[in-house]
Amino acid sequence: MSRRPIAFCASLALLGIVTTAVLWSSPDSGPSDFALTELPIPPFPPRITEGSTYETCLATLAGDPISAVTLSETWEADGGGEGALHCHGLALIAVGKPADGASELEQLSQHSAAPPMARATVLAQAAQARLMVAQPDMAVTDASMALKLSPADTELFIMLGTAESMRGRLQQAVDDVSAALRLEAGRTDALVLRAVMRRKLNQLDLAQADVSQALTLDPDDADALLERGILRQRMGDPEGARADWEHARVVDPTTITADLAEQNLSLLEAGPLRQ
Numbered sequence: 680m681s682r683r684p685i686a687f688c689a690s691l692a693l694l695g696i697v698t699t700a701v702l703w704s705s706p707d708s709g710p711s712d713f714a715l716t717e718l719p720i721p722p723f724p725p726r727i728t729e730g731s732t733y734e735t736c737l738a739t740l741a742g743d744p745i746s747a748v749t750l751s752e753t754w755e756a757d758g759g760g761e762g763a764l765h766c767h768g769l770a771l772i773a774v775g776k777p778a779d780g781a782s783e784l785e786q787l788s789q790h791s792a793a794p795p796m797a798r799a800t801v802l803a804q805a806a807q808a809r810l811m812v813a814q815p816d817m818a819v820t821d822a823s824m825a826l827k828l829s830p831a832d833t834e835l836f837i838m839l840g841t842a843e844s845m846r847g848r849l850q851q852a853v854d855d856v857s858a859a860l861r862l863e864a865g866r867t868d869a870l871v872l873r874a875v876m877r878r879k880l881n882q883l884d885l886a887q888a889d890v891s892q893a894l895t896l897d898p899d900d901a902d903a904l905l906e907r908g909i910l911r912q913r914m915g916d917p918e919g920a921r922a923d924w925e926h927a928r929v930v931d932p933t934t935i936t937a938d939l940a941e942q943n944l945s946l947l948e949a950g951p952l953r954q
Contacts, residue, residue, distance in 0.1 A: 710908070710909050710912060710920075710939075710942070710943040710946060710947075726765075726797065727761050727762065727765045727787070727791060727793045727797050727798075727800070727801060728760070728761050728762040728765070728793065729762075730762055732754055732759065732762065732763075733762035733763075733765075733766065735750070736750050736751050736754065736762070736763070736766035736770075737766055737769070740766070740769055740770060740773050741773075744770050744773035744774045745774055747766060747769075747770035747773065748767065748770040748771065748774060750766070751763050751764075751766040751767035751770055752767060754766075755767060761787060761791055761792075761793065764783060764786075764787045765784070765787055765801065767780075767783060768780045768781070768783035768784040768787060768801075768804075768805075769784075769804065771783065772804070772808050777808035777809070777811045777812050778808070778809070778812050778814065780805075780808050781804075781805040781806075781808035781809050781812075781814075781817070781821075782805075784801050784802070784804055784805035784808070785802070785805045785821060787801055788801040788802045788805070788824070795828040795829065796828065796829050798825075798828055799825040799826075799828040799829035799832065799835070800825075802821045802822070802824050802825035802828070803821070803822070803825050803832075803834065803835055803838065805821045806818040806821035806822045806825065806835075806838050806839075806842065807838065809821060809842075810838070810841060810842060810845070813845065815842040815843070815845035815846045816842075816846065818838070818841075818842035818845075819839060819842045819843060819846065822835050822838045822839040822842060823839065826839065831862060832862075833859045833862045833863040833866065833869075834859075836855050836856065836858045836859035836862070837855075837856060837859045837866075837868075837869055837872065839855045840852040840853070840854075840855030840856040840859070840872065840873075840876070841872070843855055844876055844879075849876050849879055849880050850880065852876050853873055853876050853877060853880070856869050856872055856873045856876065857873065860873070865896055867893040867896050867897050867900050867903060868902070870889045870890065870892050870893040870896075870903070871889070871890060871893050871900070871902050871903045871906050873886075873889050874886040874887075874889035874890040874893070874903075874906050874910070875906060877889065878906075878909065878910060878913070883910060883913060883914060886906075886910055887907070887910050887914075890903050890906050890907045890910060891907070894907065899926075899930050900930075901927045901930040901931060901934060901936040901937065901940075902927075902936055904923045904924070904926050904927035904930070904940075905923070905924065905927045905936055905939060905940055905943075907919075907923045908920040908921075908922075908923030908924040908927065908940070908943060909943070911923060912943075912947070917947055920943070920947065921944065921947055924940040924941075924943050924944050924947075925940070925944065927940040928940040928941055928944070
């Protein structure tokens, strides 16, 4: 059974792919992909410990992370233990210091007496923070250690695959995301993620199969539509690409995905001389 220790909504964005419009001068400099999204503020269960101060500190993260830093530091000085350390690491991430927060979470996971699943959650949070500051080697270490503690975790395999992709180990990344899909076949985000990786490996037929499956599951998945449009453009079907990007643009016009679809449509309108 899958568990999501953190909301890993940045998977598609963290591949180190182009995030602004570019000229289509080569197969590797194609239309715009996924853009970097903000780090979702944890925590998600299971908690590392229990207690009213811990819950108060965690509840403060989303609305006032600076206060959460102060509260956790004061609590730690008063002997708050693992709860204070966990909240402080998360608060550092929330105020824009993800590397510092990740380091604190990594140390906590090594010394914690909490159950394996809770320690895996802490490592997953650290891994995501490492990805957000482009430290994929450390993210691979964190996610791999977390998988030893929670070996049937879909989200961790996706995170590991994202980190491997950022390292340029695309086939290993495909294998990791494939492991996630064996655990949870209906994950459209994982299917699109694997499609992106396979496209970058020039495995266009396999990428097309992944994105087609994602759109069978959800015909209005904007990321899948954006990716299928890129594949169609690569495979010489500009009108198909146009249809997909127009669809992606209207699914939710306020998203970054819609903005990228708009950029790709503009490039398409520029014509062959710009390609």
